[in-house]
Amino acid sequence: xxxxxxxxxxxxxxxxxxxxxxxxxxxxxxxxxxxxxxxxxxxxxxxxxxxxxxxxxxxxxxxxxxxxxxxxxxxxxxxxxxxxxxxxxxxxxxxxxxxxxxxxxxxxxxxxxxxxxxxxxxxxxxxxxxxxxxxxxxxxxxxxxxxxxxxxxxxx
Numbered sequence: 001x002x003x004x005x006x007x008x009x010x011x012x013x014x015x016x017x018x019x020x021x022x023x024x025x026x027x028x029x030x031x032x033x034x035x036x037x038x039x040x041x042x043x044x045x046x047x048x049x050x051x052x053x054x055x056x057x058x059x060x061x062x063x064x065x066x067x068x069x070x071x072x073x074x075x076x077x078x079x080x081x082x083x084x085x086x087x088x089x090x091x092x093x094x095x096x097x098x099x100x101x102x103x104x105x106x107x108x109x110x111x112x113x114x115x116x117x118x119x120x121x122x123x124x125x126x127x128x129x130x131x132x133x134x135x136x137x138x139x140x141x142x143x144x145x146x147x148x149x150x151x152x153x154x155x156x
Contacts (some may be wrong), residue, residue, distance in 0.1 A: 001107070001110055001116050001117070002103055002106050002107045002110060002116075002117045002118075002119060003116070003118045003119070004103070004118075004119055004120075004121060004131065005017055005118065005119070005120045005121070006120075006121045006123060007122070007123075008122065008123075009050070009122045013034065013120045013122065014040070014041070014085055014086075014120065016120075017034075017083055017085055017120045018034075018041055018044045018045060018122065020083065020085065020118055021034050021045060021046075021049055021081070021083040021118075022044075022045065022046050022049070022051065024032070024080070024081040024083075025046045025048045025049050026046075028080045028081060029080070030079060030080035030081075031050060031076060031078045031079045031080065032048070032049045032050070032080065032081045032082075032083070033049065033050045033052060033072060033078075033081070033082045033083070034050070034051045034052070034077055034082075034083045034084075034085065035052045035053075035054060035069075035082065035083065035084045035085065035090070036051070036053065036054065036084075036085035036090070037053070037054050037055055037085075037086060037090045038053060038055060038084065039051075039053050040085075041085065041089045052072075054068070054090045059091075060090075060092045060098070061091055061092065061093065062093065062098045062101070062102040064091075065090055065091055065103055066105050066106070066109075069106065069109065070084065070109060072079065073109060073113040073115055076100050077113075079113070079115050080114075080115060080116065081116050081117075081118070082115055082116070082117050082118070083117075083118045083119075083120075084117065084118070084119040084120060085120050086120060086121075086122060087099065087102075087119050087121050088121060088122060088123070089122075096143040099121070103119070105117075105121075128139060147151045
């Protein structure tokens with residue numbers, strides 16, 4: 001299964017992803033992996049989680065990313081969850097068609113390797129509908145609610 005966390009920049013997606021990864025590490029009987037560009041989450045991710053900085057491996061396209069993830073899954077059969085922070089930043093491309101293809105490949109890989117993927121994408125939900133008709137329940141599980149992205153007004 002591939003879950004998507006989609007929302008505008010600054011609405012709490014990375015924090016939600018980190019919380020989900022930490023919770024998965026507590027509940028998983030296998031290994032949890034977090035993938036990001038850089039080392040922003042270094043101090044927020046539990047030490048049991050394998051944190052991978054894609055800059056070290058020069059991952060800068062959807063094809064390289066998919067090949068890298070296949071290698072991770074092939075090299076370790078104990079992985080249960082892979083969390084990906086900022087897919088657009090990692091791949092250096094905001095092409096929705098390439099993203100859609102990669103998500104479809106990851107969905108097939110998920111079924112083959114029994115790994116659950118959670119991917120964070122900074123974009124407007126309207127620009128990023130990868131599935132034709134998600135149910136309201138699916139949307140709640142895989143996407144940030146629009147209310148989470150609205151800034152609260154300060155009271156005077």
